[in-house]
Amino acid sequence: MIGRNGFRHGVHPPERKELTSAVPIRRMPFPDEVVLPVRQHTGKPARIIVRRGERVERGDTLALADGFISSPVHASASGTVADIDWWPHPDGTSALAIRIAVDRYSPQVPRPRLVPAWNGLAPAEVVRAVQEAGVVGLGGAAFPTHVKLAPPKDQPVELILVNGAECEPYLTTDHRIMVEYPQRVHFGIRIMMHALGVQRAVIGVEKNKPDAIERLRETKPADLDVSVLPLRVKYPQGAEKMLIRSVLGREVPSGKLPSSVGVVVQNAGSVACLAEVFETGLPLVERIVTVTGEGVRRPANLIVPVGTKVGDAIRYCGGLTEDAAEIVFGGPMMGISQATLDTPIVKGTTGVLVLTRAQVPSRRVYPCIHCGRCLDACPVFLNPALLGQLARKGRYREMEAAHLADCMLCASCSYVCPSNIPLAQLFQAAKVGLRRQKASAA
Amino acid sequence: MTTPLQVAAAPHLKGEMTTPRIMWGAVGSLVPVVAAATWFFGPSALLVVGSSTLGAVTTERLLGPPGALGDGSAMITGMLLGLTLPAGIPLWMAFLGSVFGIALGKVIFGGLGFNVFNPALLGRAFLQASFPVAITTWPGRPESWAALRGDNFAFPFASPQPDVITEATPLGLRKFEGADTPLWDLVTGSTGGSLGETAGIVILLCGAYLAARNYLNWRTPVSLLATTAVLSGALHLLDAARYPPPLFMLFSGGLLLGAVFMATDPVTSPVTNRGRWIFGAGIAALVVVIRVWGGLPEGVMYAILLMNALVPFINRATQPRVFGTRLAQAAT
Numbered sequence: 001m002i003g004r005n006g007f008r009h010g011v012h013p014p015e016r017k018e019l020t021s022a023v024p025i026r027r028m029p030f031p032d033e034v035v036l037p038v039r040q041h042t043g044k045p046a047r048i049i050v051r052r053g054e055r056v057e058r059g060d061t062l063a064l065a066d067g068f069i070s071s072p073v074h075a076s077a078s079g080t081v082a083d084i085d086w087w088p089h090p091d092g093t094s095a096l097a098i099r100i101a102v103d104r105y106s107p108q109v110p111r112p113r114l115v116p117a118w119n120g121l122a123p124a125e126v127v128r129a130v131q132e133a134g135v136v137g138l139g140g141a142a143f144p145t146h147v148k149l150a151p152p153k154d155q156p157v158e159l160i161l162v163n164g165a166e167c168e169p170y171l172t173t174d175h176r177i178m179v180e181y182p183q184r185v186h187f188g189i190r191i192m193m194h195a196l197g198v199q200r201a202v203i204g205v206e207k208n209k210p211d212a213i214e215r216l217r218e219t220k221p222a223d224l225d226v227s228v229l230p231l232r233v234k235y236p237q238g239a240e241k242m243l244i245r246s247v248l249g250r251e252v253p254s255g256k257l258p259s260s261v262g263v264v265v266q267n268a269g270s271v272a273c274l275a276e277v278f279e280t281g282l283p284l285v286e287r288i289v290t291v292t293g294e295g296v297r298r299p300a301n302l303i304v305p306v307g308t309k310v311g312d313a314i315r316y317c318g319g320l321t322e323d324a325a326e327i328v329f330g331g332p333m334m335g336i337s338q339a340t341l342d343t344p345i346v347k348g349t350t351g352v353l354v355l356t357r358a359q360v361p362s363r364r365v366y367p368c369i370h371c372g373r374c375l376d377a378c379p380v381f382l383n384p385a386l387l388g389q390l391a392r393k394g395r396y397r398e399m400e401a402a403h404l405a406d407c408m409l410c411a412s413c414s415y416v417c418p419s420n421i422p423l424a425q426l427f428q429a430a431k432v433g434l435r436r437q438k439a440s441a442a
Numbered sequence: 443m444t445t446p447l448q449v450a451a452a453p454h455l456k457g458e459m460t461t462p463r464i465m466w467g468a469v470g471s472l473v474p475v476v477a478a479a480t481w482f483f484g485p486s487a488l489l490v491v492g493s494s495t496l497g498a499v500t501t502e503r504l505l506g507p508p509g510a511l512g513d514g515s516a517m518i519t520g521m522l523l524g525l526t527l528p529a530g531i532p533l534w535m536a537f538l539g540s541v542f543g544i545a546l547g548k549v550i551f552g553g554l555g556f557n558v559f560n561p562a563l564l565g566r567a568f569l570q571a572s573f574p575v576a577i578t579t580w581p582g583r584p585e586s587w588a589a590l591r592g593d594n595f596a597f598p599f600a601s602p603q604p605d606v607i608t609e610a611t612p613l614g615l616r617k618f619e620g621a622d623t624p625l626w627d628l629v630t631g632s633t634g635g636s637l638g639e640t641a642g643i644v645i646l647l648c649g650a651y652l653a654a655r656n657y658l659n660w661r662t663p664v665s666l667l668a669t670t671a672v673l674s675g676a677l678h679l680l681d682a683a684r685y686p687p688p689l690f691m692l693f694s695g696g697l698l699l700g701a702v703f704m705a706t707d708p709v710t711s712p713v714t715n716r717g718r719w720i721f722g723a724g725i726a727a728l729v730v731v732i733r734v735w736g737g738l739p740e741g742v743m744y745a746i747l748l749m750n751a752l753v754p755f756i757n758r759a760t761q762p763r764v765f766g767t768r769l770a771q772a773a774t
Contacts, residue, residue: 013455092449169455241765254766326448332455339449355454366461366513367555371708372659372715373459380765385713386757403764411453418461419555425451 007242009379010234011412013169013333015208019299020172020292025180027303028316030102034076034307035087035344036062037097041136042143043069048098054081059110059282062098065131071144072134073098076285076305078106088343090329092336097344100307113281118191123149126195133283134347135274139163139174139238139267140330142348145274148264149195155259157196160189161247164205164212164268165231165238168331171351173290174268176301178205178212181272182219184279188271189226191278196264201226203268204247208233235333236410240265242379254406269350289345291317295324295354304345310352311341325357333411366419374413374423380406384413384423391426396434404430459656465514467657468703471648472521475699478631478641483529483581486591487637491524493533494565497540498523505549515554519543522562522703525638526696526743527569530581530592535573539565559750560710563743570743580634582609609634612694613739616686628693638699642692649702659708661715663701665722667692673730685734697729700742710750717753717760724749 039045046063050056056075063073079102087097115133118126131146151157162185166174178185189201205213207230216228231237231246241252243265250261258265266274269288277284285306292299297318304313310327314320328335329349345352374384382403390399404427411424479487498520502510510516520540527536543565551557570577581591611634612623627633631640638645653660670691677685691697705711705725712721725745732741 011457013453013457245765251766251768254764256766326450326454328452328454333453335452335454337447337449337451337454339447341447353454360448360450360454363456367553369461369464369555369708370711370713371464372713372718375714375762381762382764383713383761403767406764406766409452415453415455416457416459418457418459418464420456420460422451424453428451 006232007234007237007245007379009377009381009412010236010242011377011415012233013235013415015233016170017172017175017208019170020290020301021175021209023172023176023300025176025288025301025303028308028313030077030108030305031308031312032104033082033099033101033309034305035097035099035309035342036073036076036307037087037089037095037344037346038063038073039089039095040073040142040306040346040348041071042141043067043071043147045096046070046073048084048096050081050084050098052081052084055079056081056100057111058106058108059114059285061283069144069147071136072132072283074134074283074285075100076307077102078108079103088338088340090336090338090343090346090349092339110282114283115277115281117281118278123195123197126191130195130274130277133277135270135277135284136347137267138269138273138287138347138350140334140348140350142346145266145270148266149192151196151259151264156262157198157259157264158200158262159248159264160192160196160198160201161243161258161263161265162189162201162203162268162271163238163240163243163265164203164209164216165243166209166268167206167233167235167238168333168335168350169235170292170353171290171331172292172301173288173350175209175212177269177272177288178209179215182212182215184272184275185216185268186219186221186224186226187279188273188275190221190224191274192264192266192271193224198264199225202247203228204231204243205229206231206233206237235412236379236408238267239379239408239410241408254403284347287345287347287349289313289349290351292351293328293354294356294359295321295326297321306347307344309341310338310343310345313345313352314341314354320354321356323356323358324354326355326360328353328355333415334409363420365421368419368421371418373416373418377412377416379410379412380408382407384427387430388421388423388426391430394433396430396437399430400434404434407431462513464657464708465518467652467655469514469517469521471652471657472518472525472703474644474648475525475638475641476521478644479525479529479637482631482640483591483637484584484587484589486529486581486594489533489590489594490527490529490531490536490637491521494524494527494536494540495520497537498544501541501544502549505545507553510553513554516544519548519561519565522638522699523565525699526562526566526636528577528580528592528636530579530590530594531576532592532596532598533594534596534598535569535576539569542568555709557709558753559747560704560707563704563747566743567747580609580611580614582634611635611639611739612690613733616690617733617739622686622690623694625689625693628690636696639696642698645698645702652702658702658706659715659718661718662705662711662722665719666701666705666726667697669723669726670697670729673727677730677734691730691733695733695740696742700725700746704746705749710753712753712756712760714757714760714762717756720756720760721749721753724752
């Protein structure tokens with residue numbers, strides 16, 4: 001009953017994962033400074049509770065969650081709060097951030113067990129502990145994990161779907177986690193099952209990671225109902241709705257969340273992180289990130305303290321090549337390019353991709369020739385050609401009627417467009433424009 | 443680390459296919475068709491195609507947006523128009539047809555991507571309306587391959603030279619004289635007709651190449667040819683004496699050229715795949731109707747132009763179902 005269907009459309013960009021897929025995860029030394037934005041998750045920014053000059057230890061809370069859909073921020077290194085000010089944020093804007101001058105002589109050993117032991121916690125207590133540990137989705141969107149563990153009562157969850165697709169080219173973070181820490185993935189599933197009261201889980205992994213599939217199957221605990229499902233290699237296989245379609249053959253209704261079809265989706269790295277938090281008792285203060293691309297001298301999979309400036313991580317990987325041109329946070333399909341090497345790697349940063357000048361030439365935009373390639377690429381069956389026309393004229397209301405809200409900005413349309421029309425960019429701008437129009441109308 | 447960083451919107455990588463590549467790919471695959479026409483019709487073929495191409499390119503250069511020649515689309519229009527003309531047509535007419543096609547068929551709408559009708563066919567429709575005799579004078583075979591097939595160098599508005607050997611097209615023969623052309627002659631192209639009408643096999647091979655390389659969407663020509671075969675086959679079964687067999691319909695006239703190179707023009711055909719099936723079938727139905735019951739022997743040009751006009755409606759009627767909007771969606 002599982003996995004027969006796959007999803008339709010999508011694209012096949014070059015995978016380029018071989019740069020780092022066999023490179024074991026290693027820990028990067030602490031940098032001299034870490035920068036922790038208060039906004040590293042979907043939801044309200046955290047409230048700062050420390051002051052300039054204050055001494056903090058690794059794992060200490062710097063900012064508290066502001067409400068339920070919010071997440072706290074913890075010190076990722078021991079040191080002194082050097083400043084609290086606006087700082088470049090990975091999303092391209094700037095955000096209030098806490099800068100910590102790292103104590104170079106500190107052993108960086110945290111206070112013992114800041115997160116309670118898992119044994120014997122009631123589901124509601126697990127949810128609270130997860131929030132207090134600052135755990136968010138590490139696959140990019142950084143949705144607070146505890147919110148997913150407490151779904152609305154009227155939508156019972158039957159299945160936990162662990163997203164190990166990692167369909168973005170170049171990135172190998174989840175791949176290496178599944179190969180090197182498969183037990184952690186299973187332990188994380190156990191915690192999620194307990195919190196949600198669910199008996200069954202499926203781990204979906206794209207077939208280009210056979211070693212991960214094998215390791216997950218080898219280490220599966222006998223008492224857990226977990227199956228590992230190989231998935232076709234196709235972008236965007238890891239998009240929540242596409243994954244559910246591939247695994248269960250169900251379509252999540254337009255405008256609804258996966259819980260409406262009884263599924264909670266969590267990315268593999270986030271599941272392992274959940275386990276790690278309860279294992280070590282340390283809140284989310286570090287993450288695994290792929291530093292890769294033809295523009296980096298020694299691509300690697302690194303454990304870095306959250307808030308490490310991208311320049312420090314790249315320097316640790318041998319620095320930029322002569323022809324490096326663009327630094328992207330995330331993968332090449334949906335990632336955001338960075339204007340400065342001072343941008344911090346945050347909880348939601350899956351990878352740092354450095355592309356070379358030859359890979360990102362300036363491309364002339366031609367008129368739309370209505371070839372329909374974008375329609376054949378769109379995994380949610382929109383008409384990007386039409387939406388693009390409307391977007392250029394600012395006709396956002398008409399775009400809304402044409403299901404702009406269903407666009408997840410996967411950029412498959414832009415990828416295939418022979419006229420180089422920046423469709424995904426237009427749609428993102430249209431989403432913002434539409435929100436503004438509605439706000440000013442209200 | 444002093445490299446200046448480039449900041450751009452996602453996606454940061456792009457697929458290989460570009461619009462100029464698509465267009466120049468079509469130009470390249472028209473070269474064998476022109477070569478075949480030259481084989482059949484001698485130097486006149488090159489002269490006619492050359493002059494119509496010159497007309498198209500010059501007009502695009504003068505009236506079109508800057509740099510528009512680089513996308514290759516004007517070149518296609520010129521070559522295609524030339525291939526729809528008889529070998530003996532005066533060159534100035536071929537030139538003028540292209541000027542009309544590009545200026546009033548394309549540039550006036552806003553250039554590439556905005557035109558409603560196929561510019562080459564619009565140019566041909568203009569010539570057919572203006573010079574009905576010249577465009578239906580089908581030259582016969584002279585003794586020498588190198589001889590011109592008509593008064594190509596006639597001055598504008600001078601009377602055409604009457605002393606040219608003419609020959610009817612297979613469709614004309616059938617319609618007006620009730621005579622059949624052997625199928626083998628149709629397939630090998632040793633019949634009268636426009637320059638690009640007789641090289642059926644070459645056109646099919648070029649179309650297959652373009653489809654295999656993803657330069658054109660195969661659904662339109664497949665739908666068009668299959669519908670033509672089915673409709674004419676059904677008529678042929680009803681009354682074999684009155685209605686021609688399907689293979690005659692497929693290999694005569696401009697059907698193959700239209701199916702592979704004109705109905706597939708992305709700009710003037712539907713954007714949805716379902717729409718392309720309908721579009722192809724609609725052209726086929728119109729072609730069969732015009733050829734069988736209409737006053738003209740051939741109807742590919744008008745069939746495609748008529749269906750071009752319907753494209754916006756076809757697009758609207760065939761929008762894909764957005765993911766997650768099925769009414770029967772139930773949480774099973």
